[in-house]
Structure formats: C-alpha cells, structure tokens
Amino acid sequence: MSDAIATRPLGADVGRLDGPRKVTGAAIYAYEHPLTDPAYVFPLLSTAARGRVVGIDAAEAQRLPGVLAVLTHEPAPKLADTSNPELAVLQSPAIHFRGQIVGAVVAESLEIGAHAAALVCIEEQASEHDVVLRVDHPDVFKPDDDETDTAHGDAEAGLCPAATVDATYTTPHQHQGAMEPHTSVALWSDDTLRLYESTQSVHGVRETIAEVFGLRAEQVEVTAPFVGGGFGSKGEVHANTVLAVMAARAVPGRPVKLALTRRQVFTLGSHRTPTIQRVRLGADASGGLLAITHDVWAHTSRVQVYIDQIAAATRMMYAAPSIATTHRLAPLDVPFPSWMRAPSEAPGMYALECAIDELAVALRIDAIELRIHNDPPADPVSGKPWSSRNLVACLRQGAERFGWAGRDPAPRRRRDGRWLAGTGVAGSTYPVFHTPGSQARVEFRADGRYEVSIGAMDVGTGTWTSLAQVAAEALGVPLERVALQIGDTALPYSHVPGGSAGITSWGATLFGAARAFRDRHGDDPAPGDAVTAGAPDNPAEDAYAMHAFGAHFAEVRVDADTGEVRVPRMLGVFAIGRVVNPRTARSQLIGGMTFGLSMALHEEVVMDAALGAIVTTDLAGYHIAANADVGDIDAAWIDEIDPHVNAMGTKGIGELGIVGSAAAIANAVFHATGIRVRDLPITPDKLLRARVELSARA
Amino acid sequence: MKPFEYERAADTGGAVAALAGRRGAAYLAGGTNLVDHMKLGIASPELLVDVSRALDARIEELPGGGLRIGAGVRNADLAADMRVRKRYPALARALLSGASGQLRNLATTGGNLLQRTRCPYFQDPTTPCNKREPGSGCSALDGHTRQHAILGASQHCVATHPSDMAVAMLAFDAVVRVRGAGGLREIAIADLHRLPGDVPQRDTTLEHGELITDVDLPSLEIAARSTYRKVRDRASYAFALVSVAAAVELASDDTFADVRIAFGGLAHKPWRATLAEDELRGRPATEAAFRAAAHAELAAAQPLRDNAFKIAMASNALVATLRELTMPRAAR
Incomplete structure (x- = not known):
C-alpha cells in the first residue's frame, strides 16, 4: 500500500472522534437529555403467561401524592393502528406472555412511580400456557415466507446410501443484553411529539410511532446521537416506546422518561428465539459433499409470526449437488422475538460448521482441507458468480497465523496439568446487504x-x-474538513442499519451525495452551496452473489476435573473488502468474536415451564462473557478488492465476527475432550455429565 | 420502592438501640445486597440504620496469634491484607473469587456473611417463595434448580448460600461477635447460618436487631496451607456452582495430621465437610483417600432435577484441591 493511499481518509487508523466526549460523560444518552420538570413512567407487568386481566384496582395508587396518572386498558389509550400486537399496548385485557405491559404509573419521580406500581392490584385470569419449544409441538407450522423451504437438487438421494453426518444441535433462547436499557423520553407539545430514544434507527421510530398514533411523519421528531448498544434489540420499536408516548400524552407539555429496568428489558426488549437444528451431510470418501439438509425449528409469539432465516447460509456456504433447508415455527406464550446479533447466521452457522467438523472427524480429513475441497466456484443455489469469495484465503492465512499445521486431529490427546487442550476451526459468512433509499x-x-x-x-x-x-474520502478533503451530523430525524432520511449494512448503505449514499455536490458546485464551492442526494442503484447487485467471509480459530482448555472451559486464544481472519477504519473495524470484529465465545459458553435465557417465566432476569443470572473470559483475541483481514459491492468496496462487518465463532469453540472443545456438546451453551455440567457417562460405559 | 426513613448510627451501641423494638428496621452497611432487594421489592424496610461508619473497619492481631476483623472491613481490603494472605490464603482467594472489583470495594465483612440467596425465585416477588413469603410454596422445587442445594435442603426451601468468604471462614472455625440489646455474644460460624427446615425465612440464628461487630479468626497453623477452589460458569463474576475451601497438615509419613474442608454452593449454608475430614485424618494422602472422603460427605446428597452434576463436580473439586495441597512442594 503506497503512502499516498495510506494517508487518505478511507482506511486511515483514526481514533474515535467522540471518544473524549464519551469518557468524560459529555456524550448525552437518551435518558440524560436535560429537560425541565420531567415525569416518570413505571410499567406494570403481567404475571400470567397467558390469559386476561379481569380487574384493576388503582384507587390507592391514584391517591398517592405525586402520582399523575395510572394507565390501563380501561379505558384503552387511543391508537390509530393496532395491527401489530406487540405495539397494541393496553388495547385489550388479553395477556400473551409473562411480563407484558398491563398498565403504567406516571409519577413525579421514579421512586413514587415504583411505590405506586406496587399498590395497584391487578387481577388476572390465567389460561394454560406453553413456553417450551419442541419439534413435535402440535401447533408447529410452516411460516408463510418465500424462503421457508428451499430444495436444490435431490437432497434425499444425495444422503443415500450413507449420510455421513446426521446431528441435531440446539441453541437456547438468548438476549441481546445491551448495556443501555431501552429508554424513551417523550414530550408532546402542540401537535408535535419529540422523542429522545435509545434506538438503532431514528427514522424507523418516526415511521412506526407515526403509524401507531396516526400522526404525520413530520409530527414525530426523534433524536439519538449516542446509543449504548442495541445488537438488534433496538432495531424495531417495542412496546416500551409506545407506552412512553401514551404517558406523555397523558401529561401534555411535560416530558416523560421511561427506562426499562434490567428485568423488564428481558421480556419487553425482545430476544433471539431458541432453535433446534438437524443437519445432515452426505459426502463421498474424499470429502466431496453430495447433499446438505438443514431443518430448523424455532419459536414465535402465539399472536405474531417472526422468523429468522436460520439456514440461509447453508444455501451458499459449500458446494453440493443438492441442498435443502426447512424452517418451522412453534407458536408459544413467550415474549416477542426479534433481531439479535446476526439473527439468522449466528445460530445457523453454529450448527452447519459443527456438522462440517463432525464430517471431517468421521472422514479423517483435515477440517480446513475439507472446507477448501467444498468451496463453491459460484453460488451453489442461484448459480450467480461471487462478487468476491475468499473463504479459502481466510482459512489458509488463518491456519498459518494460528499455527494449525501439524495438528493431530485425534481428540483428548493433549494434557497440560489439569487442563485438556484442543483447537478448532470454523468458517464464517455474512451477506453484503444494502438498504436503498x-x-x-x-x-x-x-x-x-x-x-x-x-x-x-x-x-x-x-x-x-x-x-x-467516508464523507472526507467522497468529497476528496481531509477528515478535519468534514462536520458530520447523524442521529436525528431532522437530518435526511436513512434506513435502519440492520444486517451490518450501516456503513455500506450510508457510505454509498454519501458517495452519491458528494458526487452530486461536486457536479453542481464543483471543487471550489461558495459558502451555503448545498445538495441533498442519494446513491444511484448498483447494477451489480442482481448480477452477483455478495457475501463477506471469514475463518475462526480457537484454542480451548477444559478442566479435567470440573469441566470448566477457558479460551486462551481466538483468531479470526476475514475477507471484508475495503476496511474504512482498521481500529474500529478490529474493535467490531473482536467484539463479535467475544459474543461468539459468549454464545458458545455462557448465554442462555432460562424459562420456567410451569410459571412461563424467565428466571435469568439479570446479568448475574444471564451470563455474558466478561473480561476474564477473553484471552488473546485477534482479528485480521486479507487484502480483498471487490469492485462490485459498492463505490467504496466495503462489506459489512458488524455481524461477521460472531458467525461461526461459537462453532470454532465447540469444535475445539471436542478436540480437547472427545465430547461433542451439541446443545449450547457448553457449560461445565454438560461436559461433566458426558464424562461421567463416558467413564460409566468404559 | 416504599418510602423509608434513614438514620446514620455513630456507634454500634446507637445502632442497636435504633433497631431495638422496630421490626421494620434494618441495618445498612455496603448496601450491595439490601439496596438491590429494596429495588426488586423483596425487602421494604421502614427504617434503614446506616452502620457503615459505626462499624470497625480495622483488622487487628489477637493475643495468641489470631486476627480480629471488624465487620466494617471491606471485602477488597480484607483480601489484600498481607496477614490474611499469608496466614489464611484460602480466605483471601475466596474473597477475590467473589463478585466484582466494584462490589468488593463496597461490600463489608458483616454484610457478606448475611447476604441472601440468589435463588431466582426468591429474587422475583411475583413468584411463590417460602423464604420471601412463608407458606406461599417453593417455586424452585419444580423449577430451574441448576444452582440449588443437594445437601441439607427441605421441602420448603432448596436455596443455596452465595458467600465465598463464609466458606473459607467456616473451614477456619471463625467466631462471629454480635452485639444485641442484651449485650455482646459470640457465635461459632458453624452455628451462624442454618438449614432451612420448616423456617426457611431465617437464614441465620441472629435475632432481630443483633449486629455483627467483628469476626475472629483463631490462630491456626494449618490455615497457612489452604486454598479455595471455585467452580463456576464464567471465569469471573459468577456465583459458585460448587466451591471448596480446604487446609491440610501432613505428618512426616504423609498421612493427614489434620484437615479442614468446607463446601460452598451445596446447601442453605456454607457446608463444613466433617465426614470427609474424619475420613481423612490419619489416612495417607492418596487419590483413593480423597475420593473416599468426598464419597463420605456426598453420599447423603439429594439432587434435584437440574443439579445432579454437583455431586461429581463437588467430588472432583475436592479431590483436585486436596491433590494440589498435598503435592510435594517441589512438584507444585
């Protein structure tokens, strides 16, 4: 790379421009916007998992000094659009899950609100509920979605005469766990609703809230300059925002604040569905895949269909004459599922990449060579050429950096004191999404x-x-000459940055706007010259299959006495096109890998079947990897030039780091112990139980 | 959160007087557990008597070689004390394996002993719980019991005690000094925490209004060769699935002259493994003897739906801990 390019803004190693504001506390988050005389909202939640509210006595709460209003479904606060059951807050006495909003107190302080909430008597009539996902659930259905089932070639034939791997993997109900809870500050004045919101999309909030409340979009102003994490949970509007707006309408002219407590976030802030995944692989003796099938069962709310395309990556990851995928949903009395950290690919690739490892073990073929052997020259299902595909380069370069060569594939062979040691590999992929408009x-x-x-x-x-x-690059000026404005509906329209499409979509938009600006005003504009524009369509988008790729390597140690798993080393090598900023890119990639570690070893929302209740409702019970769990972790990327993806040549990286990393750890655990734990998370009890069973058989 | 009164006590006498006769009053020290409970709606004291300035925060030598730990000594300070680290290493390790740095900076010695179970049903006031609401039933019995007790539980409560520190103190026969309306009394730590029986709402034998003022660690040579092993789901910041505090003293023929063992994570109280100790005294320090000792203690275990693994885990953890402690110095 020449110096001339290295000093250009795109690709420069720039520290966070907002860093000083964040570490000094000057960056303002939703709850902190200084407003005069705010009121506070405290939600009341159902304790039945299914049923109806049959009586509410709020008299005592209403008499409490400082209580401004108690909202319940009697009378139902008016909404214009109640078609989305999650957002039809307080519109009926029906209860669809435990922890649903069945009322709220608006008060002068949070403490008064909490006190008053405890004084409201809510009588519920519970009906029989079911919160347990199972393959043979009588209500399992095939969702109405184009890609629910796909069949390419004759998969069943490819699995005959011998399916080499037939394994079922499960991933648990998981929770996004953003540091900043879901928060809304709402203020009605005249005909305008102002919202300071912890969200992944200010314009998304504007559109949804305008629809639900029957407002024109311009009547809803949303500001969110800083957000303390979302991981998908703030990609769509949830009930808490609707409730905050209702509460603000009850005290017009006064701002109201609603920050969900950690416990409330677990039921109201959405989650990732648990999955049951059966993967079958048929291969010839040399490892050439003949057939892949991937059948997925997940849950959804009984009153709303939500589906992740969990087997999506299986349709393009490896070459096989036949590939078939199915998805089925069980409608349960659970909170509403939504997006979470690579919503489909993270659980789907966990299963596929473990199955590939099982195939490598069964065929006695190196796990990297097996993947390379099955690398498809074109998208196996659509037949489209790749805009770029460098999984093989990631695997090879990663193998070299990690020291994979000479690895003895036999399990349970390496011991270091009390530790059993092992290594594992897995592939990663994520589509290059582009949200136009x-x-x-x-x-x-x-x-x-x-x-x-x-x-x-x-x-x-x-x-x-x-x-x-990106803006500086697009305009051809140094970074210092750009004043960026983001995070407000007063600014030009932008789509929700889901699917790792943020930089790619916004960046393409900035390139389009910069070009339009230069076309109109030239290189020597006058003060006040301005242009608003978007990105032109990308003609390559339909011609090519566009994906980012990566290879994860993990070293694990398993305590031979207790089954505790430690991960001293993780390495990810990625093919992500052009990197906008190596510092923030690395941060995102190792953050994703840490989430993968967390998914492999820690994260599980436990539901009590009898109560229909989440029992892991705090961060002491819902474990997310902490600093001590992460050892030597590194992310690198190959030089990849993709001329087709967009004007910058970038691919999204937000989710790539998590995809496949849990599988690399699970595969390393097998290598260390000889025990294949197919049900995440891999906790000490599961390894210990398997060990006891193994030694009982021996 | 219900409104409450707040008073700051100048000394322990004043604190005890403030609580005497007021059933709805509670002491507040580090606040790392009680304040959470007030927010969750588990505890709603009418009066908080802040003893954080009244409690002794010093660690002093006792005549005869023991240590007196003021109840106000913060967990972080106790773990860092050189005398503790040298003479009672299992205690320092137990402290450092608990909670997080921030919590250890606030949590006190007295408060740590009195922290309440992390049973998720106890912490959720919308579910039945005999400990929180006597007679309402135990949700855990048919619920998620991975963290729950396998020893000494009752049909009324299967909760476990969450403290690490108390497990090490139990192995060392610490003495808890308590001030009440009737004056001072001393309680062997083994008698402080209780099993649930049919009164699961009572975690300890303290009477209302009694205040822990100090914990005495006796002079104990064996404690210098001790350690604490905590088995948990994360490398840090997680409660024990199982933990072991152990101290050994080997005779010249490599038999156990003395041994101290306590378990955490297995019962409603820190669990002194007297059966295992009896099994080991006088026996040679062999893997078979360690196994036999673990078996002796855990034979009475009654696992629930999700926690049978704790038997193997506790057994293995004890064997591994004894192996480590009895390994010749050169091999360690």
Whole structure:
C-alpha cells in the first residue's frame, strides 16, 4: 500500500472522534437529555403467561401524592393502528406472555412511580400456557415466507446410501443484553411529539410511532446521537416506546422518561428465539459433499409470526449437488422475538460448521482441507458468480497465523496439568446487504468545512468516526474538513442499519451525495452551496452473489476435573473488502468474536415451564462473557478488492465476527475432550455429565 | 420502592438501640445486597440504620496469634491484607473469587456473611417463595434448580448460600461477635447460618436487631496451607456452582495430621465437610483417600432435577484441591 493511499481518509487508523466526549460523560444518552420538570413512567407487568386481566384496582395508587396518572386498558389509550400486537399496548385485557405491559404509573419521580406500581392490584385470569419449544409441538407450522423451504437438487438421494453426518444441535433462547436499557423520553407539545430514544434507527421510530398514533411523519421528531448498544434489540420499536408516548400524552407539555429496568428489558426488549437444528451431510470418501439438509425449528409469539432465516447460509456456504433447508415455527406464550446479533447466521452457522467438523472427524480429513475441497466456484443455489469469495484465503492465512499445521486431529490427546487442550476451526459468512433509499445532504460552510448530514446512527460501533472518514474520502478533503451530523430525524432520511449494512448503505449514499455536490458546485464551492442526494442503484447487485467471509480459530482448555472451559486464544481472519477504519473495524470484529465465545459458553435465557417465566432476569443470572473470559483475541483481514459491492468496496462487518465463532469453540472443545456438546451453551455440567457417562460405559 | 426513613448510627451501641423494638428496621452497611432487594421489592424496610461508619473497619492481631476483623472491613481490603494472605490464603482467594472489583470495594465483612440467596425465585416477588413469603410454596422445587442445594435442603426451601468468604471462614472455625440489646455474644460460624427446615425465612440464628461487630479468626497453623477452589460458569463474576475451601497438615509419613474442608454452593449454608475430614485424618494422602472422603460427605446428597452434576463436580473439586495441597512442594 503506497503512502499516498495510506494517508487518505478511507482506511486511515483514526481514533474515535467522540471518544473524549464519551469518557468524560459529555456524550448525552437518551435518558440524560436535560429537560425541565420531567415525569416518570413505571410499567406494570403481567404475571400470567397467558390469559386476561379481569380487574384493576388503582384507587390507592391514584391517591398517592405525586402520582399523575395510572394507565390501563380501561379505558384503552387511543391508537390509530393496532395491527401489530406487540405495539397494541393496553388495547385489550388479553395477556400473551409473562411480563407484558398491563398498565403504567406516571409519577413525579421514579421512586413514587415504583411505590405506586406496587399498590395497584391487578387481577388476572390465567389460561394454560406453553413456553417450551419442541419439534413435535402440535401447533408447529410452516411460516408463510418465500424462503421457508428451499430444495436444490435431490437432497434425499444425495444422503443415500450413507449420510455421513446426521446431528441435531440446539441453541437456547438468548438476549441481546445491551448495556443501555431501552429508554424513551417523550414530550408532546402542540401537535408535535419529540422523542429522545435509545434506538438503532431514528427514522424507523418516526415511521412506526407515526403509524401507531396516526400522526404525520413530520409530527414525530426523534433524536439519538449516542446509543449504548442495541445488537438488534433496538432495531424495531417495542412496546416500551409506545407506552412512553401514551404517558406523555397523558401529561401534555411535560416530558416523560421511561427506562426499562434490567428485568423488564428481558421480556419487553425482545430476544433471539431458541432453535433446534438437524443437519445432515452426505459426502463421498474424499470429502466431496453430495447433499446438505438443514431443518430448523424455532419459536414465535402465539399472536405474531417472526422468523429468522436460520439456514440461509447453508444455501451458499459449500458446494453440493443438492441442498435443502426447512424452517418451522412453534407458536408459544413467550415474549416477542426479534433481531439479535446476526439473527439468522449466528445460530445457523453454529450448527452447519459443527456438522462440517463432525464430517471431517468421521472422514479423517483435515477440517480446513475439507472446507477448501467444498468451496463453491459460484453460488451453489442461484448459480450467480461471487462478487468476491475468499473463504479459502481466510482459512489458509488463518491456519498459518494460528499455527494449525501439524495438528493431530485425534481428540483428548493433549494434557497440560489439569487442563485438556484442543483447537478448532470454523468458517464464517455474512451477506453484503444494502438498504436503498437513504439520502444525505452536503453543505459547504463559511468556515471552510463541509457539513454532511444523514439520519445514520452510532450504536457504539464508531459511526461518528468511520462515516466522517467516508464523507472526507467522497468529497476528496481531509477528515478535519468534514462536520458530520447523524442521529436525528431532522437530518435526511436513512434506513435502519440492520444486517451490518450501516456503513455500506450510508457510505454509498454519501458517495452519491458528494458526487452530486461536486457536479453542481464543483471543487471550489461558495459558502451555503448545498445538495441533498442519494446513491444511484448498483447494477451489480442482481448480477452477483455478495457475501463477506471469514475463518475462526480457537484454542480451548477444559478442566479435567470440573469441566470448566477457558479460551486462551481466538483468531479470526476475514475477507471484508475495503476496511474504512482498521481500529474500529478490529474493535467490531473482536467484539463479535467475544459474543461468539459468549454464545458458545455462557448465554442462555432460562424459562420456567410451569410459571412461563424467565428466571435469568439479570446479568448475574444471564451470563455474558466478561473480561476474564477473553484471552488473546485477534482479528485480521486479507487484502480483498471487490469492485462490485459498492463505490467504496466495503462489506459489512458488524455481524461477521460472531458467525461461526461459537462453532470454532465447540469444535475445539471436542478436540480437547472427545465430547461433542451439541446443545449450547457448553457449560461445565454438560461436559461433566458426558464424562461421567463416558467413564460409566468404559 | 416504599418510602423509608434513614438514620446514620455513630456507634454500634446507637445502632442497636435504633433497631431495638422496630421490626421494620434494618441495618445498612455496603448496601450491595439490601439496596438491590429494596429495588426488586423483596425487602421494604421502614427504617434503614446506616452502620457503615459505626462499624470497625480495622483488622487487628489477637493475643495468641489470631486476627480480629471488624465487620466494617471491606471485602477488597480484607483480601489484600498481607496477614490474611499469608496466614489464611484460602480466605483471601475466596474473597477475590467473589463478585466484582466494584462490589468488593463496597461490600463489608458483616454484610457478606448475611447476604441472601440468589435463588431466582426468591429474587422475583411475583413468584411463590417460602423464604420471601412463608407458606406461599417453593417455586424452585419444580423449577430451574441448576444452582440449588443437594445437601441439607427441605421441602420448603432448596436455596443455596452465595458467600465465598463464609466458606473459607467456616473451614477456619471463625467466631462471629454480635452485639444485641442484651449485650455482646459470640457465635461459632458453624452455628451462624442454618438449614432451612420448616423456617426457611431465617437464614441465620441472629435475632432481630443483633449486629455483627467483628469476626475472629483463631490462630491456626494449618490455615497457612489452604486454598479455595471455585467452580463456576464464567471465569469471573459468577456465583459458585460448587466451591471448596480446604487446609491440610501432613505428618512426616504423609498421612493427614489434620484437615479442614468446607463446601460452598451445596446447601442453605456454607457446608463444613466433617465426614470427609474424619475420613481423612490419619489416612495417607492418596487419590483413593480423597475420593473416599468426598464419597463420605456426598453420599447423603439429594439432587434435584437440574443439579445432579454437583455431586461429581463437588467430588472432583475436592479431590483436585486436596491433590494440589498435598503435592510435594517441589512438584507444585
């Protein structure tokens, strides 16, 4: 790389421009916006998992000094659109899950609100509930979705005469666990609703809230300059925001604040569905795949269908004459599932990449060579060429950096004191998504800087910095000459940055806007010159299959006495096109890998079947990997030039780090112990139980 | 959260007087457990008597070689004390394996002993729980019991005690000094925590209004060769699935001259493994003897639906701990 390129804004190693504001506390998050005389909302939640509210006595609460209002379904606060059951807050006495909003107290302080909430008597009539996902659930159905079932070739024939792997994997109900809870500050004044919101999309909140409350979009102003993590849980509007707006309407002219407690986030903030996944692989003796089938069962709310395309990556990861996938849902009395950290690929690739490892073991073929052997020259299902596909390069380069060569594939052979040691590998992939329709505004200011405005978001990933770099690159000016504005509906429209499409979509938009600006105003504009424009369509989008790829390597140690798993080393090597900012990119990738470690070893929302209740409702019970769990962790990327994906040549990286990393750890645990734990998380009790069973058989 | 009164006690006498006769009053020290409970709606004291300034925060030598730990000594300070680290290493390790740095900076010695179970049903006031609401039933019995007791439980309560520190103190026969309306009394730590029986709402034998003022660690040579092993789901910041505090003294022929063993995570109280100790005294330090000792203690275990693994885990953890402690110095 020449110096001339290295010093360009795109690709420069720039520290976070908002870093000083964050570490000094000057960055303002939703709850902290200074407003005069706010009131506080405290939600009342159902304790039945299914049934109805048959009586509410709020008299005592209403008499408590400082209580401004008690909201219940009698009378139901008016909504214009109640078609989404999750957002039809307080519209009926029906209870669809334990922890649903069945009322709220609006009070002068949070403490008074909490006190009053305890004084409201809610009588519920419970009906029989079911919160347990199982393959033979009588209500299992095939969701109405184009890609629910796919069949390419004759999969059953490919599995004959001998299916080499037939294994069922499960991943538990998981929770996004953002540090900042779901928070809304709402203020009605005249005909305008102002929201300070912890969200992944200000324009998404505007659209949804306007629909639900029957407002014009312009009547809803949403601000979210800083967000303390979302991981999908703040990608869509949930009931808490609707409740905050209702509460604000009850005290017009006064701002109301609603921050869910950690416990409330677990039921109201959405979650990842548990999955049961059966993967079958048929292969010839040399490891050539003949057939892949991937059948998935997940849950959804009984009153709303939500589906993740969990087997999506199985349709494109490896070459096989026949590939078939199915998805089935069991409707249960559970909170509403939604997006979480690579919603489909994270659980789906866990199963597929473990199955590939099982195939390698069964065929006595190196796990990397097996993957390379089955690398498809074109998208196996659509037949489209890859815009770029460098899984093989990631595997090879990763193997070299990790020291894979000479690895003895036999399990349970390496012992270091009390520890059994092992290594594992897994592939990763994530689609290059592009959400069209965003706009950006470029204005040349009197101070010589370009103000670049777009309703983009920084959910903690570094957008304030990386998007400013893109803008500088697009305009051909140094970074210092860009003044970026994001995180507000006052700025030009932008789509929700789901699917790791943030930088890619916003960046393409900025490139389009910069070009339009230069076309109109040239390289020497006058102060006040401005243009609002979007990105032109990308003609390559339909011609190519576009995906990012990666290879995960993990070293684990398992305590031979207790089954405790430690991960001293993780390495990910990725093919992600052009990197906008190596510092924030690395941070996102190792963050994703840490989530993968967490998924492999820790995270599980436990539901009590009898109560229909989540019992892991705090961060002491719902474990997410902490610092001590993460050892030597590193992310690297190959030089990849993809001329087709977009003007910058970038691929999304937000979710790639988690995809496959749990499988690499699970495969390493097998290598260390000889025990294949197919049900995540891999906790000490599962290894110990398997060991006791193994030694009982021996 | 219900409104409450707050008073700051100047000394322990004043604190005890403030609580005497007020059933709805509670002491507040580090607040790391009680304040959570107030937010969750598990505890709603009418009066908080803040003893954080009244309690002794010093660690002093006792005549004869023991240590007196003021009840106000923060967990972080106790773990860092050189005398504790040298003479009672299992205690320092137990402290450091608990909670997080931030919590250890606040939590006190007295409060740590009195922290309440992390049973998720106890912590959720919308579920039945005999400990929180006597007679309402035990949700855990048919529920999620991975963290629950396998020893000494009753049909009324299967909760476990969460403290690490108390497990090590139990192995060392600490003495808890308590001040009440009637004056001072001393309680052997083995008699402080109780089994649930049919009164699961009572965690300890303290009477209402009694205040822990100090914990005495006796002079104990064996304690210098001790350790604490905590088995948990995460490398840090997780409660024990199983933990072991152990101290050994080997005779010149490598038989056990003395041994101290206590378990955490197995019962409603820190569990002194007297059966295992009896099994080991006088026996040679062999793997077979360690196994036999574990078996002697755990034979009475009654696992629930999700926690049968604790028997193997406790047994293995004890064997591994004894192996480590009895390994010749050169091999360690």
